[in-house]
Amino acid sequence: MEVLRGWAAGSGPLATRARVVLLAAEGVRDAEISRRLGVSRQTAGTWRHRWQSAGLAGLEQRPRTGRPPTVDEAEVVARALLAPGGSGASRAIARELGLSHATVAAVRRRWGLTADAAAVPRVPTRPPLPGAEVWVMGLYADASRAVLLAGTGPAGPPPPAVATVIGADVLGALTQALTALRPAVPRTRPADQPGDPGTAELAAFLAEAAARHPDVALHAITLWDTAQPPAQPPAAGATYHLPPAHATPLGLFRALIALDSTSHPESSRRVHLDLTAALERGGTPVRWLRENVAGHLRAPREPAGPPAPPPAPASSGVNQIDLGSFNECVVIEAVRLAGTITRGEIAHRTGLTQQSVSRIARSLLDRGILVEDAQRRATSGKPRTPVRLCGSAAHAVGLHIDPELLTAVVIDLDGAIVCTCTRPVSPDTDPADFVAQAVALGREAMEKARGSVPEDGFLGIGVAVPGPVDIASGTVLGPPLLKAWHDLPLLYLLKDHFPCPVIIEKDSLAAAAGERWIGRDRRARDFAYLYLGTGVGSGLYLNGDLYRGVSANAGEFGQLCAIALGRTGPDGRPEMVPECNPPASVPEFAARRGVAGGATGTGSTAAYRAVGRAAAGGDPGAAAAVREVAGAIGRGALGLVDLLDIDLIVLGGPFFTEDVAGFYLDEITRVVNEFPTARRLRRVAVEPSVLSAEAAAVGAASTIFHATFTPRLRGRERP
Template structure:
């Protein structure tokens, strides 16, 4: 198996972790699970090599995990040179499930997701302006219950419920502010949903959830550090640093709009950062396009989301005004990305979210890639790759479910800041 330098560095970290044996039971099990997850399918010998654990320890732990049904053996392969048969193992996709919820100001998305990140059942519900907080909880709980019932997943395989929301949030999983739905301010989402659903609930900012999902689904391709730029109602970011999700001291890391405001000079000495319209692409793109002379001809473009999609479609078809507008938005987002990658010294930016559409992907990839590679450090020392998300438009919902898997299976040493949050 040919591993990239980044993959080997990630796995070397796992090897050292396995050898240390901080927790002889659950920790080494988690190290082995993470190694299998990164590889997809892998032999016992290779697990031993990558983790530094003895083959006897690997075999013992794999026997337990196979008996539990978390893993499955593939057909035997003939090992090269030695001629001995080997039986690779992989994670059994339906061994565990999680529900991912994305609460957007205008749309509720609920997805039942398996260990491979495949959506088993998906439900969406439009949310009315001014929807009362209590009714939001009622609607969300009912939608989750319906999705689980229709999916027919084994209840014993359900690990928990992840919720992705626009920030900011507090450590208890409550919304602190949401301009488009002010009635939701202070809503104790985690507490209320946990009571209604009788499952553990974790709450993340949407950008953070998307980054976790990208790392989980991407396996070895996303084993390195990266910033996930989440384009939705606004632009947020999720950060994977030193192989772990970075949430910050209050779980609100990744307030991308403020970085963009600094880069664009939108800053008041007394009041701080001003709103940058381009950091709300869904709302600003149709307005900017009109300023460039774009004329909407689609009679079905009757609301903000539809107008946004119409401009994106027009840009893909070569409408000059639409192309100029998309380029302007992409360049402003690119300036925010410059601040992010230069501050954190990362070499991968991932683009995704519902506002990142295939019709405008080439413009965004080009403009952001140009911006983050325009400075001497990037050109000479750290070229920055800009890539599309593997999660596409359901990034936040799948990412929210992945927070449950990440919490349940990712290895942690004693005293780690990445403490387990689900009950054992």
């Protein structure tokens, strides 16, 4: 208020605005302010609202009619793309930037951001980018210049509405990092230096980009070039463009990032965080290229070779099971947990009225999701007819991709396995061959299930993969045991072969989803699932839902285990402890103890199973090796128990076999009950999974059911 009083003591427009605000703060109405100051009521109301919304800055900015001398069109576009939608968006942007509504509307029309515009936005660089989808593909920056690499694909249907996936924090960090790279003054080329060495490096960068992204047209947009004289534009690999006449370089950079982020779900925060990290590392030149986006393009591509036969059963059934309300999911969940249950019991458990339950049950019976069981005799009144889920009403395929074994299953709504197919693989297999084998195995399972799955009840394919994974784009980001899988766009590679809903889930989280779905009432509480595969992961089921975390990568158990064991590298990073890879560590530990079969076998899986048989047969060295690994895993589980305050740990996975199950259960039970801080308040149960050795594959299929049928107040995820 002191600043306002100082302004009010002066003269001019700013003094009038300050007096309006001071009088309004005293409770004076607009009509009285207008009379006292000799201004219109509209003027009084305008400055009062601007003070409330923008403070002192709002009073300093005066809206101007007509086009201002300079308008950063790209910044207008960035604000329009990232601001909440609605009819008032243009007016809000105009108020924020001190522009007229007409100016903002004209900019949006020029960039194709209106509802009646063409299929895709237009970027009016010089020359303009073609009217097609725009992706941010790369960035090059050296001591003289910065070049943003945009990619355009063939024009397709209008993109679906996408929620903004880049936050203000990431966009701000990008802007700050790029600003820090810009030279303060032009760089004068020495007389004895006939050419700019950066030109050759830029040409090499563009050639590398063209080789990595052959499916998109590349456009090099020069953000700035401070060399004197400017470098000649490179001709190879990309077309050359300058920023729009009425856009600043940083504004254009922000606009293209916003356009990419809001147009493509695949352009997740990870892509922009990668770019931020490349800029913040500094040094020159900065060379950043994103992964190939060929699989994300919506335009159809010509198939290579003869077309593949359509998978069976058909995916048209996804529309047959279309749940109309949250309450329907609540009823299905109650039936699923109970097995068989009467309508009256459903009403009692869910809190729904008898009339609502009867109406919903009748609808689900008509659609074949529920079936009626034999009538129960009642003590009074008419007999009651219980209902249960119809297992054959829906089926899903689960595909588990493991470094050593591919597994595909088809399960029904009750979790019964219709068929199973497996295929051994090597982690050194080329990613393209690996994916081709996974596709072939998925088709084999679907073909085997053809006679058991009705065509109108197939929901889709769930895929379980080792983490970390970018769920937004379906990209596997280089799992520790699959070094060749670097930023592999697995979801889109699979969608090319399976014309049906496909979802990807981290393997340990998929196993937890399957445990919850198939475990019914036995798993109707919070629990942590420890998945013993080629690596140990954890899946968390908390507060009635699968807990995925911010990036859908919750459950990285290896680092937690390393910290619990005090294993860190020279750089302070938690190590990859061998105990978190049972098929490798158990045989090694057994060999140290002189177990003959510990170091033999055709592979780590065979050696692990040999040691397991020896431990079950009474070999003390083999048993000690298994207990050593189980004890280390138990230390990690202890961290979960203390952190989450849970009382159930579930063990499962392909290496939780019958031979060694007792060792793991006993040792982990001992650790999580002897050492927790709150051990006097709870007893932690450690139980074997209800799933088979195909836990991740069954769980992957269950994620389809989980996404379709599980009630969620915050919105159900649909496959």
